[in-house]
Amino acid sequence: MFWSDTDTISKRLGVKYPVIQAPMFGVSTPQMASAASKAYCLGSLALADLSADKSVELIRETKKLTNKPFAVNIFVHDIPEITDSLQEKYIRTKLFIEQLAKENSIEVNLPKLEEIKVNGYHEQIDAIIEENCKIVSFTFGNLDAQTILKLKENGVVLIGTCTSVEEALLLEKSGIDMICVQGIEAGGHRGTFDAENIPQIGGLSLFSQVYDHVKLPLIYAGGIYNAKTLKASKDLGAQGFQVGSILLASQESALQPYEKERLKNVNEKDIVLTRSFSGRYARGIKNKYIETLDHSDYILPYPYQNKLTNELRRVSKTLNNADFVSIWAGQSIHDYSELSTEDILRKLIQECETL
Ligand SMILES: Cc1cc2nc3c(=O)[nH]c(=O)nc-3n(C[C@H](O)[C@H](O)[C@H](O)COP(=O)(O)O)c2cc1C
Structure with missing residues (x-):
């Protein structure tokens, strides 16, 4: 069974398959998140640094389209x-x-x-809790201790992003539940905490080292564009798989x-x-x-x-x-399918199962 050793993440996230539609601000849409959930994967709603009101509007729009769980994704950056x-x-x-x-x-x-x-993330957090969102992923840094406590008291699963072992250790120490390890291949912004001084570590090297240093369940992001690339990260110990660039030309993409x-x-x-x-x-x-x-x-x-x-x-x-x-895009150049997000993800899952 291809997915049998990835149960931890699927159970925590409430999905059948531990495949995550990457939040892609400006490209992903509520329709994309909903389509991902139709493929029994986790959809993500990109809220970036939007105002609390705009965040609520998008969360409600997504809830109208799906009653399945989805992640909301925010930017956690210094100003x-x-x-x-x-x-x-x-x-x-x-x-x-x-x-x-x-x-x-x-x-x-x-x-x-x-x-x-310039919006900080704190007002979004209150809106996210009020809207009863149960999965929050974030990038560009770590949440402060008080926010982590508040979200945990409300039963929210937290997914941080790392681009180095050092960042992974900081996330683990602060009580984050899962880490998305972002290889240098990935499309879009680097999730690095320090905006101007980025480590440029390839996914293979980065993932293996993070795996050796932290105990949390790990999601891999960067360069997954077919079953073989997904399996490569699974063989290294990834339990979740975040895919962005394969959905860029999908029907639900805002491009x-x-x-x-x-x-x-x-x-x-x-x-x-x-x-x-x-x-x-x-x-x-x-x-x-x-x-x-x-x-x-x-x-x-x-x-x-x-x-x-x-x-x-x-x-x-x-x-x-x-x-x-x-036009943000990752290093894995491929045919950029124009099928629906649901079909692209179903195809990926099916290919994995027949590997
Ligand atoms: C167009 C685009 C926008 C992105 N925006 C976000 C975002 O808003 N938040 C985030 O955490 N990651 C964002 N990312 C990064 C993805 O979460 C993920 O790390 C990346 O897409 C994985 O690599 P891949 O593109 O090779 O699949 C974005 C990626 C792309 C391609």
């Missing part, structure tokens, strides 16, 4: 202090990006620093047709790590914006770069301009 030098750099960066956009026929007015609203098209034409040299869009390292498809900004002096710390470039990305999306949007 850098606004200093004079940050202010000065913000103005310079805003001007540079507006000018670059204009040269490329994109008219945008990016927000001033004082117009930006636009032109973005899916770009994905299908991607080659190995196109997939890069960049801080240019958000100020944190994320893996995606190289484009004109990334090439211009990377290695420049126009990258602010997260979340300021992210907030600054949101409007550029929004407008570029409406213009079908793949050169100024962030």
Whole structure:
């Protein structure tokens, strides 16, 4: 029986199969989470750093679509202090990006620093508890001790993300229930606690070392795109399997047709790590914006770069301009199926069982 030694995670998460649809902010949708649950997997709702009200709206929308359990996923990051030098750099960066956009026929007015609203995660936690969500996954750091206690008192299962053994040990020590080990292959943002100083450890090396150092049940994320890659992480001791990039072109993905098209034409040299869009390292498809900004002096710390470039990305999306949007994707290039999330996951599970 392929899944027999992965019972712990399935039971804790209340699913038949320990396969987790990765939270993918901007791409995954309530429909995707619901479709994952139809395949008897765990769906995830990406709430990133949204306001409590918006988080509640999305949680309720998902609940309308499924009565199965799903994870809600939040960003747990530090908010850098606004200093004079940050202010000065913000103005310079805003001007540079507006000018670059204009040269490329994109008219945008990016927000001033004082117009930006940065949300911490605490207000989301109260909303999550009130909405009776029972699984919370998080990335970019660890929850504070009081929040961990509060969530546990409310019977919430906690899944932290690590990109190093050091982070895994911190998560374990603080009482987190499970750890998602994110290999460097993974699409999207690195879950590293320190935004600017990331370990770049391949999934194979990272997972084995984390497995040797912590006792918690482990989920693997990064590069799983078929039964063999899933089994490879299972052989190393993974009990849960988080998949993101295989769902990028699915019916429930929020990517636009032109973005899916770009994905299908991607080659190995196109997939890069960049801080240019958000100020944190994320893996995606190289484009004109990334090439211009990377290695420049126009990258602010997260979340300021992210907030600054949101409007550029929004407008570029409406213009079908793949050169100024962030298309996050992992290193495992494949055919990016356009089937439903349910069918893609069912197929993966079936392939695993017939290996
Ligand atoms: C488009 C995209 C957005 C992502 N957004 C999030 C997110 O909001 N929260 C999170 O914890 N991980 C996020 N991730 C990372 C995934 O959870 C996961 O680690 C990754 O997709 C696994 O690697 P794979 O893409 O090779 O399957 C994102 C990944 C992608 C591709």
